[in-house]
Structure formats: C-alpha cells, structure tokens
Amino acid sequence: MTPMGKIYGRTTADFAAEAIALALEDAGLEKSDIDGLLLNGNGNLDMDPRLQWALGFEDLSLMSSMRAYGSSVGTMVQYASLALEAGLANYVVLVYGDTPLKPAVGAGAAYAARGVWDGMNVLKAAYGEFGGNVPYALAARRHMDLFGTTSEQLGAIAVAQREWALMNPLAQMNKPMTLADHQASRLVAEPFHLFDCCLVSNGAVAVIMTTAERAKDLRQPPVHLKAATQAAPGDNQRAGREPGIVTGAKQAGEQAFALAGITRDDVDILQLYDCYTYTVLVTLEDYGFCAKGEGGAFVEDGKLGPGGSLPTNTGGGQLSGYYMWGFTPLSETVMQVRGQAGERQVAKNDIVLSSGNGGVLNFHSTTIWSKHAD
C-alpha cells in the first residue's frame, strides 16, 4: 500500500501503479506473472478498465472494474478465488485507489459535489441529503430509539480504534482521543460527531491472490482464504423491514461462518468496515457477537481496543487509520495474519474476519482468513 492521506498532485492511476509495484515486490513476483486484474475505486474514473493500459498489463485472462460500493473488496476476493480455483488465472491483483482530497477542499465537499441528481435523487439535493452522513445517521438514530444506544457507546468504538491507530505508523490520526474528546468534537449529522465519521484519504492498496500451492514459493507467509460471501438485501422502502437495523452482514456472516466451518468464537481478530462508528456496532450485532440491540453495551467496556477480548480494527480502521473502503480492513487483515503488525500485533492471530459494506448498510461482504492451510 502507498502512503495515505493528504498527498496532493498525484493521480489515482499513479497511486494504483505504486501499490501494485509494492505488492509485487512484497510477494516476490514480476509484473509479467500477473494474469488477473480487478479494480475498484470510489466512483473514480481512474479505476476504469482502461487502467490496465495505463499500467501496461498485457495478456490478462481476468480483468474487470468492480462496483459494489464499500463491499466491493469481498466480491473481488470472492471472484478472484473462484477464478483461481477454476484455473482461469494464476495471480490476480486486486487494487483500490482514490484521490478525493484536493488542496483546500474539505472531505464532505469533495464527495458531496460528486452527486448526479436524476429521477428522485433530486430530492436529496433539495432536502440536503449529501453523501453518506445523513443516511447512516438516520440508521443510528433509529437504533438509539429502539434500543437506547448512546452517543457515548458509539464513542467507545472511536476511542478504541484511535488507541490502535496510535500504534500504526500508516495511520493518519496520531493524537490520543478520549471519550470526552469524542463528545466534544463538532456535530456533523446527529447523532454523529466528527469522530464518529471516517477519514478521507488519497492513496491505493493492492493485494495479490494466488493458489495455496503457488503461494508456497512466494516471499511472504500465506494468508489462507476460508470463506468469501456477499449479501445484498435491498430496500424496497416498505414498512416492516428495518434495513438500517438488520444489515447484509447477517446473511453474509451466517454463510461465511458455515463455509469456513467455524463459529464466531473461533475468530481472533475482527476487521470491520467502519465508515461510521455505528457501522461497526450494527455489524457486530448482525454477525452475532452480541444480540440485536445490545451492541452499545457490548462495546462500551473497551473490549474492541488494545488488550480487549475482541481486538477490532487493529490498524485504527477508516475512522483513525486510512479510508480505502474495504481495502482498509483487508490490508490490516493481511498484516495481522502474517504477524507483521509491529507494536499492534495481536498475539493470537489464527483467524481474522474482514468485512465490507456499502450502499448504506446494504451491500455487504464477509471474508474469513487464516494463517493455517487447514
């Protein structure tokens, strides 16, 4: 992965090329070994299929720009694994790149200005529903009303992740944060304070997937994929369903645990997609780490932080680390399973679960990884 954050004057393609070069070096592979390329970006035109040409890859047998919003990472892993198993490709590069930050443009403005207001979407502009803050805030507020969840409980997630970030040299946020700091941070869209919201980053991450047999000859310890599932529950905006309360994580999680042949008790480390603190809370519930509605009480004792019983988002996540969509949890997953996370390395790292989420708690992907082949 490239450096992350307020790095200006470089294109997304430039970042993507650097991330791929770093991944090749890390794995001990040559560009000519690569025969699969899967691309993902946050609506960024640079992550178009034509990026292949800009990167100079030739004779690929698997190539696509993939879009399932923040869940794309798991769908890319899933498709790559199926292609590898079927013998359709040998070495597949998955890459995410984005450059939303420009000098003197705030993050909210950087994304808000991207909207296309067709059909009923014109209502979003007319009412002032820009970007993800409002729809996620509406889901969080609903959860609070149903279950008594508090802003302080959401804050406990942000504080735990900041503690992790302080041990991550790649993280953008490197100052300590207390619960009081969280509560004092400015309101963005109630119930969210600024510190309930993810960062925005310029940068790119690349991950190379291959078969277990081929991985034996590579430079790094293998990270074995045990399950890759996705769920897209949809939302017909009809009464009787609560799409912000029960998310795609429920279905994708149940399927992933079954495919991997494990239970949630076997999971040592969680890397959960965290566009907002609430996303972590609702995902924990939907994966069954606590009962529906009990997420607030579950997280408030700090069990997600360093030294806690359920290490979660150990690189600081997207709240305090870097915002590379699902490649933030996936990149930290790889480092933890390999035992290369430095000061923040979790001692028991046999099984790591990584999630992706997008379309406002709708598109979801779950991947389960192990340091053991069996």
Place this chain on the structure above:
Amino acid sequence: MPTESSGLDLAYDASSAPFFEGAAQGRLVLQRCGACETWMWPVKYRCVHCFAADVEWRPASGRATLYSLSVVHQQYPGFPHPYVIATVETDEGVRFNTTLVGDDVENMAIGSALMAEFDADEQPFTLPRFRRIP
C-alpha cells in the same frame, strides 16, 4: 430547498414528474400496483412485490409516522443551519426521507403522527414537508 446560491441546478426529470406535479397541487403522489395494491416509493417500473407492470401514480393519504430524524450541522450554501432530515413511513407503508416543519422539530419524538403539507409557491418546485398532528 436551497436558494440559488447553493449552485445546485435542481430539476426533476420525466420519470419522477407525477410526484412533483402532485406536490405542486398539494398532494403526496406515490406509486401503487394495480394488481396487488402494494404502494411503492418511486420510480418503479414494475411492482416491487408481484412484478406486475401495472404500476400507477396515485394520491396517498399524506398521513405518516416519524421513523427517524437527523439534525444536520454541516453547512451547505443556501441551507439553514442546522436543518433536519427525517425518515417517515406513510400510512400506506412507504418509507422515505423528507423534512419536517413546525416548532422544535429537532426534538420531535420518533413515532410522532405527521401530515404532509405543501407550499405551492416554492421554487423551483414544491417539496412535501411533514408537520406533527395530534
């Protein structure tokens, strides 16, 4: 609705025109399946339930219940500061995001009974807003 200074070029297209034309006439117009009578949030081309093509635009009751709300503190050109976005569920069972009018809407209780209201003079087009009713 933001003022011109927001720099947003707001217009509705043909696919959603009945919703906005209804609003201009003071009615909340949604879509309903002629075959199974399921009400839908537009724009749908077939029924979300039975997939019949018989989807028609119909005036709804305008009655709704507050499902969730957020007080937005980010500042955007042309918007008041702060402003409210609310999710409502109509009596017909259709859920969507809108805004609220009246006193102290920031503190309105989830579950409050609401009625749609419309300002025919609003520019560039009329939006439904919801007011608490007893």
